[in-house]
Amino acid sequence: MSESYPRRDQARGIWKINDITKNIKGDGTYPDAGVLGIFSGGDAPSDSSVQDSVVITTTGNATDFGDLVEARAGVAGCASFTRGLVGGGDDSPDNFIDYNIFSSAGNCADFGNLTQARSFLGSSSNNTRGIWGGGYTGSRVNTIDFVTIATLGNATDFGDLTRSHNSLSSTSNSTRALFGGGDAPGANDTIDFVEFSTTGNATDFGNLSSARSGPSATGSSTRAMFMGGDTPSRSNIIDYVEIGSLGNAIDFGDLNVNVLRGAGTSNGVRALNGGGYDPSAPINNIDFFTIATRSNATDFGDLTAARSSLGAYSNGHGGLQEFQPRAPELYSPTGTVVPRGGGVGDVCVVGGGETPSPSADIDFCGISTLGNAQDFGDLVTAHHDLLASMASANRILFPGGSGPTNEIQYVEFDSKGNAADFGNLTANTRSSAGHGNDTRGLRAGGFDPSVTNVIDYVTYATVGDATDFGDLTVSRGACMASGSNTRTVIGGGYSGSNLDVMDYVTTGSTGNATDFGDLSVGRNSAAALSSTTRTLYAGGSEPGPYSDVIDYVTTASTGNATDFGDLSVARTALGARGSNQTRGLILGGYVSPGADSNIIDYVTIASTGNATDFGDLNVARRGSGGYSNGHGGLS
Incomplete structure (x- = not known):
């Protein structure tokens, strides 16, 4: 191939217009002055x-x-x-x-x-x-x-x-x-x-x-x-x-x-x-x-x-040295860069769960395109009760899980493959809630093995252990969280009975949670997802049957949740979810009379109404973790 692009030993940090043209003709070559x-x-x-x-x-x-x-x-x-x-x-x-x-x-x-x-x-x-x-x-x-x-x-x-x-x-x-x-x-x-x-x-x-x-x-x-x-x-x-x-x-x-x-x-x-x-x-x-x-x-x-x-x-x-191709993008057939971040990110990744044995499988799907999930890779350690997943625009973290454990695992959204070790939570915990903004992820509540009120956080860009953030208003496990770039709203959970409590924290600061209002129905093990303005809670376990309830709040305000609609099938153990500014996904779960589910439902977040079939997971499972690179916490 002819050198119709800047050579390695002549690389510049900023390209001229004719360099960009040559780059296109050269199938995506680029300077590499920053070789590691x-x-x-x-x-x-x-x-x-x-x-x-x-x-x-x-x-x-x-x-x-x-x-x-x-x-x-x-x-x-x-x-x-x-x-x-x-x-x-x-x-x-x-x-x-x-x-x-x-x-x-x-x-x-x-x-x-x-x-x-x-x-x-x-x-x-x-x-x-x-x-x-x-x-x-x-x-x-x-x-x-x-x-x-x-x-x-x-x-x-x-x-x-x-x-x-x-x-x-x-x-x-x-x-x-x-x-x-x-x-x-x-x-x-x-x-x-x-x-x-x-x-x-x-x-x-x-x-x-x-x-x-x-x-x-x-x-x-x-x-x-x-x-x-x-x-x-x-x-x-x-x-x-x-x-x-x-x-x-x-x-x-x-x-x-x-x-x-x-x-x-x-x-x-x-x-x-x-x-x-x-x-x-x-x-x-x-x-x-x-x-x-x-x-x-x-x-x-x-x-x-x-x-x-x-x-x-x-x-x-x-x-x-012979030829440096443009780095491929996992989700783009042309290899071009796919948008990521609040309102534009489109990738949902789901990991772990019970099938009914603990699973290490990681799947992914594109939120804007209906269809079945595809294989992404494997967790380091197979776990279920991974409800506390959290994500930046680049990384998704799977903290805690069955055991319970303090392990935090992660993958990069743009590089299909196996998970790596990130660090440790402040305590061994399963069935916590998770959310975050662009820079930090929060983990709240859970079982250790008794119910806990602990909130801790990590900085996504730096692998390492979690740091104490503050406390929930009520100790509980199997709660669920989502929210905006500013707020993390934690809803429901279990502490001897199902709870309708919602509390919130300011994600970028530290401190104890404040009362937000109540869910429309007290329940645990639901899925929480959000746009930049709305937070939704879907499914879960009520005192009797599994729930198909979806309710929502306006994240920037406080008050009780309002009915949104229903899931396509009532189910619990719904930690896996993902969203962009338009659409929210609810993945997998546990359906009555006691079977793991491969169902993926979706809703349009800005409206109200019942969920619609999106496709299927690769394997039916419950208690997975999952989030997206375009959820409401990202700017």
Whole structure:
């Protein structure tokens, strides 16, 4: 493809009009001056789950990005333009593959498993495939396996390296992956290569300038760089090969320190090497150099914590240099950006529930288009009683649940996949109420296992634990909440009997709740949803049969609820709901005489009237959590 767009090494922060035209003709390429380098896990000296990041074009110290699913060293990372993957590790060893997305800092989620549990392996990728080679399982192996980065799942056998070894490194361009150095046992100088587009055994490429174990590697679209290692003494050697031509490595320069088991990554122009042993303790150094110019490395900054045997990856490395497509949007067949936020967001995500066993399933649907839900991914832990779901325009959180538990799980609306750990509530709780505004989410009431009046909150953009907000006017569980950008209105619940209480808080502040009025019927386990002006409560459990009642309030005022209409079928355990400014969805539930439901109903929020059939969930379930990226709390 011709370069009808700004190249990586000529990227500008603001495009001219003719750049935009070229971008369209180039199928959505864009400048990437903000390429992130991420350093994952390692030995500090105990196993670490830390992931920290740097912007490769700058210099300075790393900042926290999030955590791996499990702390471990001896990992290997690779990446596409949008996803970073971290495989293997030395806890047993592991076959785990974790992943995260570059567009939003946060914790990793489960991707799948390697074909063989192992540590101290090498990994590289292009935008389509991620490949891992070699490693240690208790003995050295020559295994090569691969995944398709866009599709969650387990790795598949690719072939074998030319020899069994561990503590090797790997880098690539978009067509070819190289594996260099390692312990077989004893340091070796072997460089192997494979072609991404095929499967099969590796072929000899050439040799490093000296035999060494535990080097790191990175590169550009034309050069592969191998850095440091053990010869058996610690080394600061940088050498390189031209990826397109078989042959031996040539001396490039030196790192600032003699280092073993560091990690390398790049933006295709500048190479980074971070962490490692020097000579026997973990270090926090990050060095950098320009790949095209032979020279010694210069100090870049420091990792957030000294560690060795870590992995590294970026969204601009040498395997991603040939062509950068516009990042796809999950809900758009054309890949264009879909609106999100108050009044315009259109995606509802539903997670967990009982089927009747606890479920980890996550579904999604577009609120404005009738039809059945589609698969999104899985929760970290299967839970029901997830009534407290909350969402920003970008993230949906699933706090608490059956157990009860204090776990908070989350997914990004625009990246279909599995949930990751967010942090913990202030207490183990199930059947709470949840709502929020653009920046924070509130969780109120619930069972812990007795009824509670606690309200706590989290800041969506920062993974971490919840903080105390205040108290409800009445302790209760199985209550429900929604509201506007300013107010969270909590209605109903159970505290020895069904309650008609409604109270509210100002979402952006902290403090105790104030009485709002009463529901038209006292009930628990209903669904609450909203536009920017109205809050609706639908279904739930009354003293006798399940309820089909829908009532509403004007969120900015106070007073008792007014009848809105009826659900298509009376049901309870209705935590899953979603809305935009026009339409509200009520999903799943439990129907008399005791069966889980896959029904999705919808109502037009600004009018009154009975609910209408929208479609079906993938699996009938009750006690799910769900919210949308366009609910009434978002501006």
